[in-house]
Amino acid sequence: MPPRVKNAAATREAMLAAARQRFLQESYENVGLRDIARDVGVDVALVGRYFGSKEELFKEVLRVGKKADWLDPTVTSVELPAYLASLSTEEDDADRRQHAEGLLIMLRSASSPKAAEIIREALRESVLEPIARLLPGKDPEIRSSLALSVFFGTTVLRTIMAVGPLSGCDTNAMRRSMQRLLDAALTEDTGA
Amino acid sequence: MPPRVKNAAATREAMLAAARQRFLQESYENVGLRDIARDVGVDVALVGRYFGSKEELFKEVLRVGKKADWLDPTVTSVELPAYLASLSTEEDDADRRQHAEGLLIMLRSASSPKAAEIIREALRESVLEPIARLLPGKDPEIRSSLALSVFFGTTVLRTIMAVGPLSGCDTNAMRRSMQRLLDAALTEDTGA
DNA sequence: AGCTCATGTCAACGGCCGTAGACATATCAT
DNA sequence: ATGATATGTCTACGGCCGTTGACATGAGCT
Incomplete structure (x- = not known):
């Protein structure tokens, strides 16, 4: 047939x-x-x-990226910054691409009232908590949020606002910068 | 009368x-x-x-925040991270508030096609370039963009997405985290 | 007082949107 | 082949939007 x-x-x-x-x-x-x-x-x-x-279609779209779970449990905390840094630059790995795409979708619609709550939920349940679970030390929730904020901040400028210095930046230099930022984000707060 | x-x-x-x-x-x-x-x-x-x-109304709205120029020329590069970090937390200083508000407005409408170009221009001319001009060392444009991305990233999570860990965070802890991130953003890339 | 012009109001247009219900058509079982 | 049902189409509704031009009304001048 x-x-x-x-x-x-x-x-x-x-x-x-x-x-x-x-x-x-x-x-x-x-x-x-x-x-x-x-x-x-x-x-x-x-x-x-x-x-x-x-709204339900949008929910379903966000569910797509969820199938590939965030971070293989074998990934230790020392590799985590490198993994997150690679999200912005790596194009080949399918899982990474899907994760990065999911985050970009959330970021793009972040200030849409109808989408806001859907995004908040998806972010918490399928990104922030999984990452926080992998972090040793104090305040894992805060530090995973900070790490995510590094991704969001650079992505806003690079991809959404298409601001020159970051969009046209050398890939290796970009990865090094991301790594530095993520290290700072994941560092425990000594209170000093 | x-x-x-x-x-x-x-x-x-x-x-x-x-x-x-x-x-x-x-x-x-x-x-x-x-x-x-x-x-x-x-x-x-x-x-x-x-x-x-x-669109012209929006342009004018962004012009409002421009009146208080970014960063007193006397501000040296060492105070810059502290100043930027205070943008998110300081509520009293009028100029800082206006700067932070302007940035939030740009961030909120970043993914609106009609507003995108207006924002790009305002960001470049009245934020990125003034900051870059104050930075000594290599790649001031890239580093000022990275610094701004720290502000944008944390603001997206804290204010727009209202994600718990960062919105409910202690002010002093928040300032310390911001400072750490901004130091990392403004650090020169050694290429290593 | 009366004239005039700046200032503000009203009504309506065309366009796009998400949604719903009636309708058409292809596919499959009998 | 014929009927039943899953699949897809068509039409249209109500609502909000930015924008426009005609109209009303207030203030200030002589």
């Missing part, structure tokens, strides 16, 4: 992929359901049928 | 102030001109008359 023209599971998956690409490039409000539907070559109304609402 | 009920300059100023407050709390797209007008007790159409368009 010739390949099915009508296949619910396949179109759902295609819409999810298209949505992910869109949310990767624009914020929650600026992504139109009609854009996503057009990408797949399908009618808008299908979004409603398969995902219920735009 | 009793204070003028109709005063163009005053209402313009009031609308500018109201707009600034709104853009401080929500992103470019999520701030409606009708909201601003309602805050002032005035009709929407006045926005068009006084500012031309929403």
